[in-house]
Amino acid sequence: MSGGEFALIDRLVRALPCRRGDVLAGPGDDAALLRPPPGMDLVQTVDTCLEGVHFPSGLDPADIGWRSLAVNLSDLAAMGAEPAWGLLSLAWPRADEAWLDAFARGVAECATGPGLDLVGGDMVRGPLGVTFALTGFVPPGGALRRAGARPGDGIWVTGPLGGGAAGLAALRRGEPEAARAFLRPRPRLAEGRALRGLASAAIDVSDGLLQDLGHLLKAGGVGAVLELERLPVDAGAAAAGAETGLAMALGGGDDYQLCFTVPPAHAAELAAIAADWSAPPACIGAIRAEPGLELRRKGRPVAAPGGGWDHFAEASP
Numbered sequence: 001m002s003g004g005e006f007a008l009i010d011r012l013v014r015a016l017p018c019r020r021g022d023v024l025a026g027p028g029d030d031a032a033l034l035r036p037p038p039g040m041d042l043v044q045t046v047d048t049c050l051e052g053v054h055f056p057s058g059l060d061p062a063d064i065g066w067r068s069l070a071v072n073l074s075d076l077a078a079m080g081a082e083p084a085w086g087l088l089s090l091a092w093p094r095a096d097e098a099w100l101d102a103f104a105r106g107v108a109e110c111a112t113g114p115g116l117d118l119v120g121g122d123m124v125r126g127p128l129g130v131t132f133a134l135t136g137f138v139p140p141g142g143a144l145r146r147a148g149a150r151p152g153d154g155i156w157v158t159g160p161l162g163g164g165a166a167g168l169a170a171l172r173r174g175e176p177e178a179a180r181a182f183l184r185p186r187p188r189l190a191e192g193r194a195l196r197g198l199a200s201a202a203i204d205v206s207d208g209l210l211q212d213l214g215h216l217l218k219a220g221g222v223g224a225v226l227e228l229e230r231l232p233v234d235a236g237a238a239a240a241g242a243e244t245g246l247a248m249a250l251g252g253g254d255d256y257q258l259c260f261t262v263p264p265a266h267a268a269e270l271a272a273i274a275a276d277w278s279a280p281p282a283c284i285g286a287i288r289a290e291p292g293l294e295l296r297r298k299g300r301p302v303a304a305p306g307g308g309w310d311h312f313a314e315a316s317p
Contacts, residue, residue, distance in 0.1 A: 008095055009123055012088075015104035016111070016118040020084065023117050032119035034085055040137040045075040051128035056171060061099045063183040065106025068130035070185045071206065073114060074256040077192035078204035080144040081136030083114040088121035089131040114189055144195060144202040144260070146219035153200050153261040153287040155224055156270070158191045159279035161209055162237025162245055165252025170236065178236060185256040186278075194273045195260055202260035208251040210304060213259055214293060223292045226285035228302065250304070261287055 009027070018026040025033035036042060049068040051057050069086070076083050088107075092099070111118065116134070149155075167182030176183070188204070195202060203216045209231075217224055228246065237245040237252070262270050267283075274281050295302050 004095075005123060008097070008100060011097065011100060012090075012104055012123070013118075015101065016108055018117045018119060020115070020117045023085065023119055026117065026119040027121070029120075032085065032087070034119065034135075037137060039140060041140055041143060043076055043079045043081040043136045043138055043143060044134065045072055046131065046133040047072045047075065048129055048131040056168075059183075060106075060176075061103040062106035062109075064128075064130065065103040065108075066110040066184050067106075067182075069107050069110045069116075069132055070187050071256065072132040072134050073110070073116070073187035073189060074185070074204045074206060076134060076136040077187045077189045077256075078144060078202055078258055079136070079138065080142060080192045080196040080202070081138050082193065083116040083134060083136045083189065085119045085135045086111070086116050087133040088118055089133075090121070090123045091126040091129040092123075093125065093128060114187075138196065142196045144192060144199055146201055146203050146216050149201040149216060149220040149222050149261040149287045150263070151222060151287055151289040153263050154267065154283045155213070155226065155285040155287060156260050156262060156281045156283050157205070157209070157232065158188050158258045158260075158277065158281050160232040160234040160237075161205060161250075161255045161257060162248035162252055163234035164254025164256070165248035166234060166236035166240060166245075168252075168254065169240070181234065181236060182254055185254065187256055188258045191258055191274075191277055191281075194277075195258070198266055198269060198273070199260040199262055202258055205255045205257045205259050206253060208253040209255075209259060210250050210293065211253075216259065216261070217287075217291070217293060220287075221291075223288050223290045223294070224285055225288060225294045225296060228295055228297045230282060230284045232279075232282045232284075 013027040022035045024035055163181030167179040170178035201216050201220055203212050205212050231249055233245045233249045237248040295304050
């Protein structure tokens with residue numbers, strides 16, 4: 001079927017050509033040769049997606065390609081970065097040109113909008129796993145960080161939560177048409193860039209709101225109060241019932257919205273920059289000095305449901 005590893009690599013390279021002028025040498029050399037723009041800070045991230053861990057076995061390879069890249073792009077979005085270059089390491093159990101073509105199509109569809117070039121990588125035989133290492137740019141000192149939230153800051157999210165968990169549940173029920181939020185998550189790159197200089201802290205919601213917000217609070221040495229009635233719940237999650245939908249929104253993960261904090265004095269500025277976002281941002285609570293995260297419903301404290309992804313916790317979902 002194929003001419004071996006190098007023919008397959010060449011097939012992938014042809015499907016994902018380099019278009020950026022700052023790529024001086026891409027695939028075909030021992031390493032990529034790149035020219036960063038003068039004076040910009042570099043932002044780098046790497047993430048691995050494994051079959052049976054991050055996505056179900058037997059998934060359409062185009063969806064695997066899109067999803068594996070999108071979750072990495074979301075990390076750049078959380079830093080307010082402009083994507084530039086990517087490296088790919090692909091492990092798969094057997095050579096399959098049709099599979100590779102579909103996978104490359106999904107990657108290309110996800111990469112085209114952000115203007116990302118795939119500049120190199122590796123391909124090995126093994127259990128199916130996709131690793132992307134991405135590099136982006138931010139103006140000097142302009143990166144969004146997890147640390148920085150201060151008491152009184154509002155806690156915001158860029159859109160509805162729970163869609164990723166609801167999509168995965170639909171996929172497990174054999175309803176792929178209802179699983180798009182899980183299969184094709186959209187990293188909030190434009191929103192992240194718009195929040196530079198405005199948000200005091202930011203993180204992407206990949207492992208569940210409660211867990212990821214907890215990381216932001218720990219980094220800033222602060223606590224928070226969340227008002228559950230303000231939480232925007234994805235329609236797919238809400239369709240599972242009010243309490244189930246709320247649990248998906250709080251702990252389901254795989255949403256790739258941004259959770260960020262903004263001082264109250266800048267709320268009007270946030271409304272102005274968010275006017276053309278795909279969904280209006282929602283203020284779901286406030287930062288406080290006292291450590292810990294308190295959930296409230298109609299002003300009364302409520303217990304937090306379990307949830308959030310942890311690879312090495314015994315009770316990970």
